[in-house]
Amino acid sequence: MMRLPDRLRRLTVPQRPRPARTGDDSPRTPEVPAGSDGRRGRTRRALGAAVAVLLVYGVLVGPDRLSELTPGAFVRIPLEGLLLAALLLALPTRPRRAVVAVVGPVLGLLAVVKLADLGFRTALDRPFDLVLDWLLLDDAFGFVRDSAGRAGALGAAVGVVLVIVVLVLVVTVALRRFAALLAGHERAATRVVAAFTVAWVACAVVEVRIVPGVPVADAGATALVGAHARQVDDRLRDSGRFTAKIGSDPFRDVPGEQLLTGLRGKDVVLAFVESYGRDAVENPELAPQVNAVLDAGTEALRAAGYGSRSGFLTSPTFGGGSWLAHDTLLSGLWTDNEQRHRALLASDRLTLNGAFRRAGWQTVGVLPAATQPWPEQGFFSYDRYFDAEALGYRGPNFSYAPMPDQYTLSFFQRQVRAGADRPIMAQIPLISSHSPWTAVPQMIGWDQVGDGSVYHNDAAAADDGETDDRDTGRARAGYRQAIAYSLQTLISYAQTYGDDNLVLVFLGDHQPSPVVTGEGASRDVPITIVARDRAVLDRVAGWGWQDGLRPGPQAPVWPMDTFRDRFLTTFGTSPPPLAAPR
Numbered sequence: 001m002m003r004l005p006d007r008l009r010r011l012t013v014p015q016r017p018r019p020a021r022t023g024d025d026s027p028r029t030p031e032v033p034a035g036s037d038g039r040r041g042r043t044r045r046a047l048g049a050a051v052a053v054l055l056v057y058g059v060l061v062g063p064d065r066l067s068e069l070t071p072g073a074f075v076r077i078p079l080e081g082l083l084l085a086a087l088l089l090a091l092p093t094r095p096r097r098a099v100v101a102v103v104g105p106v107l108g109l110l111a112v113v114k115l116a117d118l119g120f121r122t123a124l125d126r127p128f129d130l131v132l133d134w135l136l137l138d139d140a141f142g143f144v145r146d147s148a149g150r151a152g153a154l155g156a157a158v159g160v161v162l163v164i165v166v167l168v169l170v171v172t173v174a175l176r177r178f179a180a181l182l183a184g185h186e187r188a189a190t191r192v193v194a195a196f197t198v199a200w201v202a203c204a205v206v207e208v209r210i211v212p213g214v215p216v217a218d219a220g221a222t223a224l225v226g227a228h229a230r231q232v233d234d235r236l237r238d239s240g241r242f243t244a245k246i247g248s249d250p251f252r253d254v255p256g257e258q259l260l261t262g263l264r265g266k267d268v269v270l271a272f273v274e275s276y277g278r279d280a281v282e283n284p285e286l287a288p289q290v291n292a293v294l295d296a297g298t299e300a301l302r303a304a305g306y307g308s309r310s311g312f313l314t315s316p317t318f319g320g321g322s323w324l325a326h327d328t329l330l331s332g333l334w335t336d337n338e339q340r341h342r343a344l345l346a347s348d349r350l351t352l353n354g355a356f357r358r359a360g361w362q363t364v365g366v367l368p369a370a371t372q373p374w375p376e377q378g379f380f381s382y383d384r385y386f387d388a389e390a391l392g393y394r395g396p397n398f399s400y401a402p403m404p405d406q407y408t409l410s411f412f413q414r415q416v417r418a419g420a421d422r423p424i425m426a427q428i429p430l431i432s433s434h435s436p437w438t439a440v441p442q443m444i445g446w447d448q449v450g451d452g453s454v455y456h457n458d459a460a461a462a463d464d465g466e467t468d469d470r471d472t473g474r475a476r477a478g479y480r481q482a483i484a485y486s487l488q489t490l491i492s493y494a495q496t497y498g499d500d501n502l503v504l505v506f507l508g509d510h511q512p513s514p515v516v517t518g519e520g521a522s523r524d525v526p527i528t529i530v531a532r533d534r535a536v537l538d539r540v541a542g543w544g545w546q547d548g549l550r551p552g553p554q555a556p557v558w559p560m561d562t563f564r565d566r567f568l569t570t571f572g573t574s575p576p577p578l579a580a581p582r
Contacts, residue, residue, distance in 0.1 A: 052177035057081060059107050059171055060221050063214075064117035064127070067519050072211040076218035077200045085193045088179045089186060100179050104172030110221060111171055112164050113228065123513045124319040125521070130228050131235040132338045235339060242340050245333055246347045250575035251568055256358040262539050262571035265423055266531075268356065268503045269412075272429040273486050274322060275479070277511030278312060278524040281550055286480045286516075293484045294550040297491035301530065301549075304495055307537045309545035310528040312557040318523050319513035322429065325525075325560065326509065330380065330427075332564035345379045352564050354381035356425035359572075364416055364426040366391070368408045369401070369434070380427065384416070395452030398432060403452060404441035405430040405489045410449040413497050423501070433486045435513060437478030440485050446496055472515055479516050491549070494530055504530040526551050527563075539570050 060078035063069055084103065088096055116128035182189045202208075204217035251259075280290045301308060316336035317324040327335035327344055330351040335341055350358075357363045363383050367374070370387035377385045391411050393403040408430060417424055432441055441455065448454055490506055498504070508525030511517055528549050531537055543566070544556045558566070569575070 108168030276508030
């Protein structure tokens with residue numbers, strides 16, 4: 001059979017259409033538009049591409065501070081986005097896919113870190129710590145469990161994991177779609193990237209800012225990664241430095257007979273008031289109610305023969321992490337992260353409790369929030385230790401707090417102090433003012449407290465279930481009521497059970513979260529000493545603290561880690577000088 005020439009065969013034999021080339025260079029059969037269905041398909045693809053571009057853009061420029069979460073903060077040109085787009089345009093298909101496979105998950109993790117920073121800044125006024133904050137997951141789970149139940153805590157944990165996984169996958173898919181868009185419109189994309197690069201340079205030179213502090217020529221993602229890299233390096237280097245500080249203690253070998261001689265025979269109660277910060281006595285929305293309690297308490301105690309002095313300490317933590325403040329005050333070492341906390345607990349550092357114990361006091365820990373085994377109790381040198389179970393409370397929880405502060409102090413008085421055969425030194429963290437401030441107890445008669453069953457009745461302010469600690473107004477209202485209650489409890493305790501041998505020291509552990517204080521608040525907390533014995537107050541005259549339960553704006557401010565040494569020196573003898581290091 002005669003064969004047709006190739007050219008003639010191509011003209012007469014139907015040819016199978018070649019597959020179309022898509023933006024990601026993968027072969028696809030072209031879709032033939034069919035009226036409205038074709039238009040809808042194009043619209044969906046256009047919307048998908050737009051969403052992908054916006055998602056990648058949002059990850060790069062999205063702020064990590066709540067105060068910057070405004071529309072104007074998103075009017076930025078991200079340098080990292082321009083460089084990434086230029087790289088994707090320059091690469092062939094396979095290298096481009098490899099870049100997307102690597103950079104996509106990295107961008108997803110960047111989004112996770114930004115969200116973590118946003119959450120930590122909102123709650124604790126600091127960024128997420130990539131090295132140490134994983135250790136806090138157990139405490140976070142416990143907080144949610146105690147506030148919302150075990151089912152709620154498990155649901156929250158599962159939800160967090162799902163959000164992280166989904167976010168990484170979605171951002172990776174979005175970057176793939178973005179790369180396909182660039183490849184499918186290479187000429188136009190090159191012009192757009194070039195134009196935005198010129199605009200970035202111009203805005204950088206002129207320092208254009210639409211929102212104060214937020215430059216339009218943005219390189220925030222790079223700065224964020226650099227900050228966290230330095231944070232990781234600092235954490236890795238800090239371990240050795242802190243270990244050296246632990247071993248450098250001027251009071252390490254001071255004999256008990258030289259310690260705390262100015263407090264012999266006194267019962268010393270050291271009470272930490274949860275979230276009692278400087279804003280409680282100075283913030284115009286909080287201070288009127290709190291200061292009314294403090295001023296009335298000053299007069300009432302003065303009428304009963306007591307004197308008081310107040311100042312400020314700067315806490316190592318903000319919005320949470322109470323144990324870091326306890327560590328710092330009691331050990332005399334600045335303990336501002338979980339790594340330092342664990343290193344301290346593994347040491348034999350002399351704590352303030354340990355100094356009292358060495359000097360002959362019976363040391364007691366009363367910890368109403370300790371709902372799980374707490375082996376660290378040995379570090380604080382307690383002769384007797386009472387956790388939530390040992391306190392025998394039979395009433396209802398008050399949101400996070402397992403029991404009201406008045407019950408805690410009532411138990412301490414009845415079961416510890418009243419029958420003690422030697423002076424007591426007690427550390428008591430009071431927790432009725434712990435977030436979320438949705439249920440605040442009411443003061444009742446001390447003879448009514450009993451085993452706490454009374455709190456099932458009208459003696460408690462019920463949680464209406466409507467208060468939300470994300471609502472600033474409601475959170476501040478609940479917070480100031482809770483602080484007022486805790487302070488009233490302490491004042492009433494001194495009035496009811498105080499005598500010439502009671503010395504009460506109470507202070508805040510940290511400021512409340514920024515939802516109450518706003519961003520940029522100080523880390524100062526009030527501290528007060530109360531005593532009927534004038535000789536005790538005469539000893540602290542050199543501290544410069546102000547008269548009364550309320551420190552004023554001009555009251556002195558000390559770093560919290562200086563308190564231990566000042567206290568031991570004031571009420572005992574000065575420590576011998578440390579030997580020079582070899």
